[in-house]
Structure formats: structure tokens, C-alpha cells
Amino acid sequence: MEIDPGTLEHYRRKLRYKVRYHLGSFCPDVDDAVQETLVRFLRALKEEKIRNPESTGAFLSGICNNVIQEYRRRQWKEPLLDPDSSPPERPAPPEADLLELRQAISIAMTQLSQRDRDILRAFFLEERDKEEICQAMDLSDAQFRVALFRAKQRFRRIYQEELKQKPRREH
Amino acid sequence: MDKMQIHENPLFREELIRDYLLKRLDAETVEAFESHYLSCEECFEELRASQMLMAGLGQSKVEARRVEDILVLQFAGPAQLTRQSFELQELQRAFQQPDTKVLIDLGRVTKIDSAGLGQLMACYSHAVKNQGMLKLLNPTAEVRSLLRLTKIDSVLETYDDERQALGSFDRP
Numbered sequence: 001m002e003i004d005p006g007t008l009e010h011y012r013r014k015l016r017y018k019v020r021y022h023l024g025s026f027c028p029d030v031d032d033a034v035q036e037t038l039v040r041f042l043r044a045l046k047e048e049k050i051r052n053p054e055s056t057g058a059f060l061s062g063i064c065n066n067v068i069q070e071y072r073r074r075q076w077k078e079p080l081l082d083p084d085s086s087p088p089e090r091p092a093p094p095e096a097d098l099l100e101l102r103q104a105i106s107i108a109m110t111q112l113s114q115r116d117r118d119i120l121r122a123f124f125l126e127e128r129d130k131e132e133i134c135q136a137m138d139l140s141d142a143q144f145r146v147a148l149f150r151a152k153q154r155f156r157r158i159y160q161e162e163l164k165q166k167p168r169r170e171h
Numbered sequence: 172m173d174k175m176q177i178h179e180n181p182l183f184r185e186e187l188i189r190d191y192l193l194k195r196l197d198a199e200t201v202e203a204f205e206s207h208y209l210s211c212e213e214c215f216e217e218l219r220a221s222q223m224l225m226a227g228l229g230q231s232k233v234e235a236r237r238v239e240d241i242l243v244l245q246f247a248g249p250a251q252l253t254r255q256s257f258e259l260q261e262l263q264r265a266f267q268q269p270d271t272k273v274l275i276d277l278g279r280v281t282k283i284d285s286a287g288l289g290q291l292m293a294c295y296s297h298a299v300k301n302q303g304m305l306k307l308l309n310p311t312a313e314v315r316s317l318l319r320l321t322k323i324d325s326v327l328e329t330y331d332d333e334r335q336a337l338g339s340f341d342r343p
Contacts (some may be wrong), residue, residue, distance in 0.1 A: 014209050018219075057210030061202065082291075105227040117228075124189055125222065125228045130182070145182055158221040165302070 009098055010039060015064055016043050018106060037064045106161035108155045116151035123148060177207065177214060184214065188221045218295025241272040241340055243308075243333075246279040271303025272340050275335075278309035288321055296325055308336045 003011075015034045023030060040063045044050060050059050109117065115137075122133045134144050177184045189195050208215040232244050273294075280287075291307075298305040299328055307329040310318060318324040330336035 007285075010212065011209065014215055018209070019216075057208070058206035060209050061206040066200070091180060099239060104222055108223075109227045121228050124186075124225050127189070127193065134172050148185065149181060152220060155224050159223060159227075 003042070005023070008038065011041070011060060015060070018064055019068065023071065029071065033064075033067050037067045039079045040067070063166050107162050108159035110156060111158050112151060116147070116154065119144070119147050120155070184217060185221070188214075188218050189225075191218070192222055192225060216257060239335055241274055241337055243274045243276060243337075245276040249279050249281050251282040252290065253284045269306055271298060271301050273298060273305045274308055274336050274340075275305070275327065277311070277314055278306045280311065280314055283314050283317055288317065288323060291327065292294055292323065303341055306330065306336055306339065334339075 006031060012034055015037055017029045017034045018029060019037075020027070023033065027033075037060070041060055044059070044063070112120070119133065119137065122128045122131075122136070128136075130141070130144060133139070134141060135146075139147065177187070185203060187196070187200075192199065198206070208218055234247050236243050236245070240341075246306075275294075277283075294307045297303075305327065307318070307327050309331060310329060315324075315329070318327070320331060328336075328339065330339065
């Protein structure tokens, strides 16, 4: 089984997401954990330990879990030697990227109808059950599904479009 | 967690993603979902979109509270009143209410442009048309200088102290 560079980059992106989910977005060692996971994964590939390509996701996830656990153990065993010393310097967050993303999200939100926003907010933010939302908004089950997915698709299309247009606008 | 169910039942996937992002899933389901999205581009993209969406929905919005018959509007976080801003839409929404005494706390408004100022004036017109009042509270130095420059502050009363601002609604 061979992995092309494109697939490896896809894995890197998703692993970064997974590591952040477990260690937190501000963990300074996210990229190191991802790199370590990929090194172990490529080694396993070379040693032909992955026989079933269908289980690649589970295999990769398992390696990543080990790396995360080892990291946590290390953090627990090796707290800062000098309690008064300042924590290691964290890489500066990409403020410009965050702002751009936030603006794109904001613009996408404004272009949704009030009804779409109400449905999305009830489902994603207020964590309300489908039945409850249907009752409150006088929607049938099918209408709710259609409205939810259409609203999400619309939101996604707009913010992706906004992000694509950003560099063009600036030039 | 059934792979088929994820793809054949979009609502199930949506609920799964939402609960994953809200960290409401048990460890086994988290592991199963992560194993899945690591090899499934479609589900990963859905996950990312839901995350953005939740970020957007949670972005600073206008909070409203009532002090007697006055509606006090405050931004829940740093806000920009600029073209296409979500906050501006929220503000407009608040004025759809037939409520007429409104105090807008601008303390968290970091930026305002002509669209934002125009919107404030539109809110003011709307309030006046309904025999109401609109006043401003706590503008930042930047916002205050813009209000002065555009002479909007001669129309819209602006206060630094909330109690004073609330008391001013009683004066004829």
C-alpha cells in the first residue's frame, strides 16, 4: 500500500483537527504530535503492517491516540522544572487568518434568511431536539430536514466563496 | 456507529457532528467517528462546515435587557458595525419590535463605518416614527469621534453613564 503526497497532506490536516480537539487549540505542540503520528504511520506502512486499506482511518486514529496519550503522560510527569519560569513561547496565532475567517463566517451569516438562522441556531447552538424545533416552528419532519441542510449548504457556499475572494479583493 | 448510517442518514450525521463538537459523545463513539473522518473527505468537510457554522452562530450578537420600559441593547462581544455585519442585522431585528425607548450600549463596538452610522440613523428614524426614543451609551473614542464628525451626536444623545442615560428617558 502506497500513500501519495496529496493523501498525506489530507491526513495531516485531519490529524491536526483531531489533536486540537483532544489537546486544545492553544496546545503549542499540536504540529509535533501530528508529525510524530505521521512518522509512525509511514513506518508502519513501510513495514507492511496495514493490510486492509479500509481500516487506514482506524489505524491512523489509533496511532494518534497513542501519541496524544504519551504527550499527556509526559506533561503530567514533567511539569515545568522551575515553577516560576514562564511557559514556553507559543507560536503567534495567525490573527489575519482568524480575522478573515471570522469575517467570512459573519458575511455568510448575514446572507441567510432569519428563518434559516433560527433553525440553525435552534439545532446547533441551543441543542434542541428535532421534534421540539418542528413543533416550535410548525415544520414537518421532512420540511425540517430540507430546511436544515439547505441552510447549512447555503452557509458553506457563501463562506467558502468569501474566503476564495479575499486575496483577489486585496490585490 | 454504522458507516452506512452516516452516509444514508444525513440527520444522523448532523447530530453526530454536533454532539462531537459539543463534546457530548462517549469515548467509543468519538473514536469511531474520528476513525471514519480520517478516511472520509465528505464527512470531514461536513464537520468543518458545522464548526464554522457554530462559530458563526455563537459570534457576538446583541443582548437585550429591559430596565422598566427601556430596552437596553448590548453586544455580547467585540462587534463591528460595518457593511454586512451580523451585528448590524441583529440590531435591525431588535428594532422590528414596536418598542420605542431604546438605549444602545456601544462599549463593545470596536469599529463603525458609514453603513453602521447609516443604520444607527435608520434605527433612530424608526424610533421617532413610532413616537419613541433612541440613545447611545459608552461609545469608544474612535466611535465617538466619528459620531462627532458626522454630527450624528447632535441628533442622537450619547451618554457615558448608564444610570444617567436611563434617567434621561423620563425627561421631556
